Amino acid sequence: MAFIQMEFYSAMLTRHTEIAVILPESRQQESYPVLWLLHGACDNDSGWWRNTAVELYAEQHGVAVVMPSGDNSFYSNGPLGRYFDYVADELYDKLCTMMPLSRDRADHVVGGLSMGGHGAYKLGLMRPDRYAGIAVLSAGNFIDLGDPAPGSAFADINQKLFGTTDMSRLVGTEHDIVHLGDMAAQSGAELPELYVCCGTEDLAFGSAQQTYLHMTGKLGMSGQWHARPGKHDWAFWGMMIPEVMAWCAQLTGRSQ
Numbered sequence: 075m076a077f078i079q080m081e082f083y084s085a086m087l088t089r090h091t092e093i094a095v096i097l098p099e100s101r102q103q104e105s106y107p108v109l110w111l112l113h114g115a116c117d118n119d120s121g122w123w124r125n126t127a128v129e130l131y132a133e134q135h136g137v138a139v140v141m142p143s144g145d146n147s148f149y150s151n152g153p154l155g156r157y158f159d160y161v162a163d164e165l166y167d168k169l170c171t172m173m174p175l176s177r178d179r180a181d182h183v184v185g186g187l188s189m190g191g192h193g194a195y196k197l198g199l200m201r202p203d204r205y206a207g208i209a210v211l212s213a214g215n216f217i218d219l220g221d222p223a224p225g226s227a228f229a230d231i232n233q234k235l236f237g238t239t240d241m242s243r244l245v246g247t248e249h250d251i252v253h254l255g256d257m258a259a260q261s262g263a264e265l266p267e268l269y270v271c272c273g274t275e276d277l278a279f280g281s282a283q284q285t286y287l288h289m290t291g292k293l294g295m296s297g298q299w300h301a302r303p304g305k306h307d308w309a310f311w312g313m314m315i316p317e318v319m320a321w322c323a324q325l326t327g328r329s330q
Contacts, residue, residue: 075099075133077123086164087155093165094119096132096139097173105176106138107326109209109319110161112149112186112193115231119143122315125308131316135323138175140165146231149193150249153234161193162201183322185209185269187311188278192216192251195285199254202263207325209269209318212306214281215251217241252288259293268297269321271314273304
C-alpha cells in the first residue's frame with residue numbers, strides 16, 4: 075500500500091494544512107473508492123493511522139482512505155476556517171485531480187469518530203449528492219449531551235466555535251444533526267446509507283442510538299446499527315474499523 079503525508083495551502087482555511095492518504099496497491103484500479111475518515115476533537119490527521127490498523131484494511135478491501143486535519147472545528151464553516159467547504163469541495167477536487175480517486179458518488183463514503191462522526195453526519199446530510207454512505211462511530215446529535223462543564227476544554231471550544239456554551243441555542247441550526255436529517259429528507263434528494271456503531275459503556279450511547287433511530291425510522295434512511303461492549307476510546311474504534319472498511323467496500327461494490 076502507499077501511505078502519503080501531504081501539506082498544501084488551503085484557500086478555505088487560509089493556511090497550510092495536513093492530510094494523510096492511503097492508496098491500496100494490491101488491487102490496481104483506474105480509480106479507487108474513497109473513505110473520507112475524520113478524526114475526533116483534540117486530534118489531527120494522524121489519529122486514525124497511529125492508533126488503528128486502518129492501512130491493513132484499506133489494502134485488504136481496495137478502498138482509498140483520506141484523513142484530513144479538522145482542528146476542533148466540528149467540520150463546520152466558522153471562526154476556525156471553512157472546514158465544511160474544505161472537506162466537501164476543496165479537498166475533494168484537489169485530491170481527485172492529483173490521485174486516481176473516483177468522482178462517482180457511489181464510490182464515496184464519509185465517516186468519523188466522535189466529533190468526526192458529527193462531521194460525517196453533517197457532510198453526508200448536507201451534501202447527499204457527494205456521498206453514498208455515512209459511517210459514524212461513537213457519535214449522535216452532540217447537543218443531546220447537554221452543556222459542557224464550565225471552564226472545561228469543551229466549554230472553550232464551544233464558545234469559540236458556536237458563540238455559546240448553551241447547547242439549546244443550537245437546536246434547529248446547522249449544528250443540529252436531527253435538523254439536518256429532516257432538511258435532507260424534505261429536499262427529496264437520494265439520502266446516503268448509514269452505518270452507526272457505539273460502545274455500550276460510552277456516554278454518547280443514548281444519543282447515538284436515538285439519532286440513528288430518527289434517521290432510519292422517521293426519515294427512512296437505510297442503515298445498520300451496531301452496539302458492542304466498549305467505551306469512548308481507541309480500543310473500541312480499533313475493534314470497529316475493520317467492520318467499517320468492509321461495509322464501505324460492500325457499499326461501493328468493491329468487496330470480494
